[in-house]
Amino acid sequence: MTLSDYFEGEKLLKKYGISSIRSWYVSSAEEAIKRADGNPIVMKVISDKALHKSKSGLVALDLKTDKEISSAFKSLTAKAQTLKPYKVIVQEMSKGGIEVIIGGKTDPQFGKVILLGLGGIYVEAFKDFAIRVCPIDDKDAGSMIDSLRSAEVITYNSENKRMLGELLVKVSKMLNGTDLKELDLNPVILRKDGYDVVDIRILK
Amino acid sequence: MGVDLRSMLNPKSVAIIGASQNPEKVGHIILQNYINSGYAGKLFAINKDAESILGVKAYRHIGEIKERLDLAVIAIPAPFVPQVLEECGKAGVRSTIVVTAGFEEIGQKELQDQIVEISERYKMPMLGPNCLGVIDTRARTDTLFLPTYKLSKPGVGYVSFISQSGAAGSTILDLIAGEGFGLSKFISYGNAAYIDESDILEYLMNDDDTKVIIMYIEGIKNGKKFIEVARKVTKKKPVVVLKGGRTSVGQQATLSHTASLAGDYQVYEGIFQQFGFTIANDLNDLLYYAKTLVSEPAPKGNRIGIITNGGGAGVITTDAVGYTRELKLAELSDKSKQLLRKKMPPLVNIRIPLDLAGDAGGDRYETAVAAMRDDPNIDMIIVIALFQTPGADSGVVAKLVHFKADIEKPMIVISIGAEYTQIHNRMMEESGLPVYDSPSAAVKALAELYKYYNYKGRK
Numbered sequence: 001m002t003l004s005d006y007f008e009g010e011k012l013l014k015k016y017g018i019s020s021i022r023s024w025y026v027s028s029a030e031e032a033i034k035r036a037d038g039n040p041i042v043m044k045v046i047s048d049k050a051l052h053k054s055k056s057g058l059v060a061l062d063l064k065t066d067k068e069i070s071s072a073f074k075s076l077t078a079k080a081q082t083l084k085p086y087k088v089i090v091q092e093m094s095k096g097g098i099e100v101i102i103g104g105k106t107d108p109q110f111g112k113v114i115l116l117g118l119g120g121i122y123v124e125a126f127k128d129f130a131i132r133v134c135p136i137d138d139k140d141a142g143s144m145i146d147s148l149r150s151a152e153v154i155t156y157n158s159e160n161k162r163m164l165g166e167l168l169v170k171v172s173k174m175l176n177g178t179d180l181k182e183l184d185l186n187p188v189i190l191r192k193d194g195y196d197v198v199d200i201r202i203l204k
Numbered sequence: 205m206g207v208d209l210r211s212m213l214n215p216k217s218v219a220i221i222g223a224s225q226n227p228e229k230v231g232h233i234i235l236q237n238y239i240n241s242g243y244a245g246k247l248f249a250i251n252k253d254a255e256s257i258l259g260v261k262a263y264r265h266i267g268e269i270k271e272r273l274d275l276a277v278i279a280i281p282a283p284f285v286p287q288v289l290e291e292c293g294k295a296g297v298r299s300t301i302v303v304t305a306g307f308e309e310i311g312q313k314e315l316q317d318q319i320v321e322i323s324e325r326y327k328m329p330m331l332g333p334n335c336l337g338v339i340d341t342r343a344r345t346d347t348l349f350l351p352t353y354k355l356s357k358p359g360v361g362y363v364s365f366i367s368q369s370g371a372a373g374s375t376i377l378d379l380i381a382g383e384g385f386g387l388s389k390f391i392s393y394g395n396a397a398y399i400d401e402s403d404i405l406e407y408l409m410n411d412d413d414t415k416v417i418i419m420y421i422e423g424i425k426n427g428k429k430f431i432e433v434a435r436k437v438t439k440k441k442p443v444v445v446l447k448g449g450r451t452s453v454g455q456q457a458t459l460s461h462t463a464s465l466a467g468d469y470q471v472y473e474g475i476f477q478q479f480g481f482t483i484a485n486d487l488n489d490l491l492y493y494a495k496t497l498v499s500e501p502a503p504k505g506n507r508i509g510i511i512t513n514g515g516g517a518g519v520i521t522t523d524a525v526g527y528t529r530e531l532k533l534a535e536l537s538d539k540s541k542q543l544l545r546k547k548m549p550p551l552v553n554i555r556i557p558l559d560l561a562g563d564a565g566g567d568r569y570e571t572a573v574a575a576m577r578d579d580p581n582i583d584m585i586i587v588i589a590l591f592q593t594p595g596a597d598s599g600v601v602a603k604l605v606h607f608k609a610d611i612e613k614p615m616i617v618i619s620i621g622a623e624y625t626q627i628h629n630r631m632m633e634e635s636g637l638p639v640y641d642s643p644s645a646a647v648k649a650l651a652e653l654y655k656y657y658n659y660k661g662r663k
């Protein structure tokens with residue numbers, strides 16, 4: 001299995017009407033500062049040797065000043081020396097919300113399956129997730145959300161639930177239409193008025 | 205169009221190949237069971253040496269029988285099975301059940317492929333190999349090679365049971381025999397070489413004598429085919445499933461969170477949820493859920509009324525309702541409150557759980573059930589009857605059984621105790637009233653009933 005390029009993933013998502021947070025590869029602290037353009041950013045190291053980016057300290061959040069950006073670039077690239085080949089990516093900072101994971105995989109028996117769970121750092125700890133075989137419709141998406149123990153935390157109003165349901169149906173379409181082995185959108189940050197896909201991991 | 209299993213389950217003529225005079229041989233026991241269950245069709249024994257076995261005329265060869273057979277039950281050592289199947293095909297036998305073990309399950313894949321090829325060539329559906337075969341309580345067919353004294357056989361009912369494993373199958377069958385709801389069909393399909401779980405599920409989906417399907421599986425032969433059937437079957441009737449083999453040993457290292465979470469069982473569980481299957485976590489769950497699903501109507505909502513003659517049991521049951529995600533405690537309507545206050549003695553607190561007190565007899569139960577039956581705030585009723593109390597006796601049973609015929613809401617009973625209680629429980633169960641010996645089992649059964657009809661009615 002090989003990890004697809006981040007921006008290839010972004011392009012694929014876009015093709016299915018799924019937007020992701022603005023991101024750029026950078027090769028120097030100066031470039032990162034230029035991309036930030038005065039706004040807070042997130043900096044991450046991408047390498048197929050690192051599955052748990054935040055656990056391994058490969059993510060720096062809410063970098064506001066040029067100084068913060070420079071020192072984050074320095075420390076992240078230092079940590080990444082054992083993870084070669086690696087890339088550094090900067091992204092707009094999400095305004096925050098509830099983190100979920102939306103994923104997929106090709107099951108040898110049943111074909112493409114889609115997963116929704118409480119996301120971010122809670123994925124492994126609470127193992128609160130639901131799986132369905134693709135394609136799913138809006139009823140399936142609704143029942144996926146409802147079957148989570150954290151359903152009420154994740155969707156605090158009906159608009160929010162509808163939005164997440166639509167997103168799940170789109171991801172299911174993408175999974176069915178794409179030759180991939182594994183997919184992680186983790187986390188997807190659910191806001192009151194939308195969502196931010198802040199990490200894309202596709203294995204082919 | 206699925207595989208037609210009628211010639212296996214309800215054959216007009218059966219040959220037992222490998223019938224033997226030795227009572228310890230599988231072929232002997234199968235023949236004996238056919239005779240014991242009162243099978244009314246034509247029975248033939250195939251044996252190289254004997255003239256007759258258990259009073260049934262024996263033939264040396266299936267070709268000697270001068271009529272077309274619906275079914276051949278094959279109980280001879282594995283290496284001889286291909287030749288015998290070939291003979292069955294030539295004789296025009298409509299279907300076969302191969303109970304013999306010693307095929308793919310022990311690595312003899314080629315031998316299994318060979319018997320599949322023969323069955324396909326003659327378009328002769330084969331169940332097994334390595335299986336217990338079938339029971340059809342209405343057709344009085346029984347191919348199980350387990351002696352009658354070791355295993356109680358269930359009465360006639362509307363629950364059908366599919367089992368991949370023979371051993372788990374016979375254990376559950378024995379447990380079903382202890383329940384009042386009975387059995388329609390039992391199908392143990394073993395290696396699923398020709399007929400697999402999806403074929404059987406599809407057949408039972410269209411079977412009028414099957415109202416609930418329970419299944420024990422460890423794996424699925426063909427995932428895509430299963431999904432196609434799963435999508436349809438639960439729209440017609442409930443399926444309770446117990447999946448063995450949940451923990452996967454030596455799961456592969458994965459590169460994504462999704463793949464590390466979505467192991468084999470998790471995918472199965474997701475599919476069961478998606479298609480409205482009722483998931484059992486233990487052998488007993490299969491019975492607990494089937495019992496209520498087969499006898500109770502669709503609930504209108506999720507509000508539970510509880511009647512009890514013991515405070516503690518009422519509280520424990522109320523707690524169990526609170527633990528579920530699906531159900532909630534009902535509140536009595538003002539009309540019910542007024543009615544109950546008028547008719548109940550002052551020591552009865554008019555609320556849910558409605559505690560009728562230890563001296564409650566049939567009359568107090570009658571008043572309480574009637575009130576809850578007519579109360580629009582109550583969707584399902586749990587009646588707790590503790591027969592250790594001074595007031596409870598057969599009079600309570602008589603009232604409850606009477607209501608069973610006259611109520612459109614789901615109503616189940618919790619009754620816990622030894623011999624005296626068991627006698628009363630049997631009376632209620634035989635009348636189609638589900639009885640549970642545990643509050644949590646009873647409440648879970650109603651939660652699953654609610655979930656199933658919620659799925660079925662989903663627009």
